[in-house]
Amino acid sequence: MSWFGRDKVTMVTAQDALPGRATPLAVPAYHALYRERRILPPFPQCMTSAVFGMGCFWGAERLFWQRPGVWSTGVGYAGGFTANPTYEEVCSGLTGHAEVVRVVFDPDAVSYAELLRVFWEGHDPTQGMRQGADVGTQYRSAIYWADEAQRSVAEASRAAYQATLDAAGYGPITTEIAALRDFYPAEDYHQQYLHKNPNGYCGLGGIGVVCPVAN
Numbered sequence: 001m002s003w004f005g006r007d008k009v010t011m012v013t014a015q016d017a018l019p020g021r022a023t024p025l026a027v028p029a030y031h032a033l034y035r036e037r038r039i040l041p042p043f044p045q046c047m048t049s050a051v052f053g054m055g056c057f058w059g060a061e062r063l064f065w066q067r068p069g070v071w072s073t074g075v076g077y078a079g080g081f082t083a084n085p086t087y088e089e090v091c092s093g094l095t096g097h098a099e100v101v102r103v104v105f106d107p108d109a110v111s112y113a114e115l116l117r118v119f120w121e122g123h124d125p126t127q128g129m130r131q132g133a134d135v136g137t138q139y140r141s142a143i144y145w146a147d148e149a150q151r152s153v154a155e156a157s158r159a160a161y162q163a164t165l166d167a168a169g170y171g172p173i174t175t176e177i178a179a180l181r182d183f184y185p186a187e188d189y190h191q192q193y194l195h196k197n198p199n200g201y202c203g204l205g206g207i208g209v210v211c212p213v214a215n
Contacts, residue, residue: 008093008136009129012081018094020083027185031072032192033065039074039191043104047071050105050115050150051078051180053098053142054123055131056203058193061101063122063204065192069110073192074102076185078144079176084184090138098142098176102183112150113213116157119143120211123204125175126165134203141173144180151177157213168209 031037043049054060057075065073077085080096090097103115123131125141145151154177162173185191194200 010093011129011137012094012096014081014096016094017081017096018085018089018092020085020089020095022083024084025086025185025187027074028188028191031065031074033195034072037072037104039072039102040185043072046106046108047104048107048112049146050103050112051100051144051146051183052103052115052119053079053100053140053144053176054119054204055099055134055139055141056201057099057101057186057190058200059202059204060099060122061192062194062202063118064101064103064115065195067110067115067118069114070103070105072104074104074185075190075193076100076102076183077138078180078183079142079178083182087187087190091136093137095138097138097184098140099138099186100142100144100183112153113157116143116154117211117213120157120161121206121209124207125161125173126171126207128174132203132205141175143175143177144183145177146180151179157211160213161209161211164209164212170207170209 082095
């Protein structure tokens with residue numbers, strides 16, 4: 001299948017996805033901003049993780065690393081079929097992955113529900129396979145849950161936020177909510193990109209509607 005001239009807003013099937021590779025991409029172990037904190041496991045036992053897709057992962061990562069209670073962040077690829085994909089492969093639309101940020105946080109300092117508030121308010125979750133000018137399946141809105149507790153909170157927050165959007169005259173939420181199968185870290189130059197390039201492209205834009213479900 002050609003990488004070019006393909007409809008990038010249609011999800012590839014597992015059968016047609018690129019094969020990938022057995023060897024993970026080379027990624028730094030530590031955060032560029034919080035240098036003593038890891039972006040790859042193992043993480044401290046008191047921490048937990050959440051994975052969100054909000055379009056371009058550069059801006060999404062910065063949105064979360066700025067939040068109190070967030071210990072570390074790292075960007076990568078999830079929700080697809082190709083093992084250890086490259087950025088170019090993900091952008092081809094032939095891996096099925098979304099660009100995502102893994103948020104490692106202290107649940108005693110910030111709740112998962114509060115991170116969901118940041119997620120809903122930080123982008124437009126009604127756009128399908130795009131986010132603003134970024135078009136393609138890799139830019140879809142997504143929540144990949146780690147356990148049943150996260151799934152339940154995520155689904156309840158979607159229902160509550162949808163009711164708020166309905167009242168404000170917006171369309172249906174298209175966010176994918178699914179179990180996290182794999183998280184593949186993105187290349188070194190993507191990690192903490194907006195810390196390394198403060199004037200770089202962000203790509204995020206909320207719709208100005210307050211999420212009602214934070215606790």
